[in-house]
Each structure stands twice: as C-alpha cells, then as structure tokens.
Amino acid sequence: MSIHSFIDALPKVELHVHLVGSASVPTVLELSRRHPGSGVPTTEEELRAFYVFRDFTDFAAVYQAVNALVREPEDVATLVTGLAGDLAGQNGRYAEVTVTPYAHHVAGMPMRAVTEALDIAARSSFDEHGVRIGYIFDIPGECGAEAARVTLDHALQEPPQALVAFGLAGIEQERVRHRDAFRDAFRAATAAGLHSVPHAGEMTGPETVWEVVGHLGAERIGHGISCLDDPRLVAHLREAQIPLDVCPTSNVCTGQVARIAEHPLPRLLGEGLFVTLNSDDPPMFATTLTGEYRIAADVFGLDRAALAALARNAVTASYLGSAAKRDLLAEIDALA
Secondary structure (H helix, E strand, O other): OOHHHHHHHOOEEEEEEEOHHHOOHHHHHHHHHHOOOOOOOOOHHHHHHHOOOOOHHHHHHHHHHHHOOOOOHHHHHHHHHHHHHHHHOOOEEEEEEEEOHHHHHHOOOOHHHHHHHHHHHHHHHHHHHOOEEEEEEEEEHHHHHHHHHHHHHHHHHOOOOOEEEEEEEOOHHHOHHHHHHHHHHHHHHHHOOOEEOOEEOOOOOHHHHHHHHHHOOOOOEEEOHHHHHOHHHHHHHHHHOOOEEEOHHHHHHOOOOOOHHHOOHHHHHHOOOOEEEOOEOOOOOOOOHHHHHHHHHHOOOOOHHHHHHHHHHHHHHOOOOHHHHHHHHHHHHHHO
C-alpha cells in the first residue's frame, strides 16, 4: 500500500473547520448568483482568484463577504451536510464544526431557527453520510463585547444538541480591547459545561497563547504555532499536553508562513507537543483534510506511524463519546 493509499484509508477526525469556510465552490457560486451585488464572484474562475489572499486581513474580508451570503437557516443546514459529504469521501468520521452565531444574528436569523437547522443537519450528516458532527460556537474577536454576549446567550439559551465547545476566532490583534468581555464569556460557558477551544498564536506571538491558557481555560488551541517563540510556553504546553489544532495550508494562504516547506509542523512534533492536523477553511485554501495528511507525508516526510499518531491525536483531542473514540482508535490501530 502506497503512503497516499494509506492516508486515504486512514479514519479521520476534523477538529478545526469553520462552517462558512467549508462551503464548496459550487455552493458559494449558487449563493452569490442568488444574491447579486454581494461582491462575491459568480464564476468559478473569478471565485478562485477571489480566494488568493494578500494577508490575513484580506482573508477576513473575503470570509465576511461569503458569510454575508448565508441568509437563511436552510443555508446553514446545507453547509453542514455539504461538509459532512466532503468528509465522508475522505473517510472522515467526525467533525467539530466552528459556527459563528453572531454572524447569523446580524443577518436577522432567530436563535431558535439557527439551532433547529444545526440539529437537523447533524442528524442528516450521520444518517446520509455516516459522519458525526459536534459544534463549537465561536466569538468573532474583532466584534467585541456585543459578539461575546450574543454568542454566549445562544450557547446557553438555545444550544444545538451537538454543541460541545466555546471558541474565539477572528483578528487576534483586536482582542486586547475586549479582553474582559471574552474572559467573562468563557467563564460562563465553561461553568455551563462547554469546553474551551479558542484560537491563539496564529497571527500574534506567544502572549496570545498565554492569555487563552491562563484566562480562558483553553483545553485545546486553534493553531498555536507561535508558541515556538517562547521556550517556557513550549514546556508548559508539552507538560500539560494541550492539543494544538494545526492547519498548515491555512497558515501559508493567510501569510502567517511564507512557504509550506517552512511550516513549523516538524518543529512542533519535535518538541513533543500534542498536534492534530486540520483544514480550517478547505475550499478557500484549495485543500482537504486528506490533503493536509499528504502534505505531512510528501513535504515533511512523515511515515505511516507518524501519520497514524496524528490521526489518533485527533480522536483523543475530540469531544466524541468514549465508546466512539475507542472504536475509532481501534480502526486506526488495525490499519497502522
């Protein structure tokens, strides 16, 4: 069996994928044609050019433009089931999908309607594709205290059945101004039993990672790659075995890493950190979860044992039930 065939056969779990960022090119084109004047291209060639980003700020603007096309609860459900179908074709078994309720609130969607759409989509994803879905509700950091309030209210008052965690994303440089609001929101969310999975250390330095570890109770961190600039932080993450959701292609596409060959994935692994592989916003970055495993093999030379270890890490770091975890780990072990 070739290394690519091994990757194809490997049962996979996706822990870091954004709902709107998972929208396929045909889906985005359908929505943009339905809503002319949105600023999002209506042809495939133009859309792929639209998905070439100068930097993270440019990416955020494009993401917001696509996000604005999602105007009905049915659109939300379509994105979830579309993601599940894409993952099923990659032997993906479970995904924790990051949803931004504030964006749907701004679009005028009622809280209950969004939750019903997410519940229906989670059931359909398993019934039609065999893919289990968990949800993460995240605060768009640049939107401040109001976004924190809306996200927390939705999570506590009208949560979907599969809600497992609370997150924080967006432009990291904007967080300092709203730090107290984010800390308060995470304190309430974790008190209610949600897991803490904020982004940090993607476009800023180790200080952002320290903030989410020390004040947001981070149990898992989105990206976290700048931790390597602080040996004391590396030692803490290694000792605590706090998982890092690493997304190599994403970091290159948004300008956080110059070239894929320069990505710090090998250094993170060499430091003994707990790493999982993820796709983040796959169609926007012209990647897939399988593609990230292939990069790990083709660019960084990871062998079958190392790839299987990454797959095990994703299962272990997930918020699946213990029986489902045990079954998936057994499948990975049988293949490896």
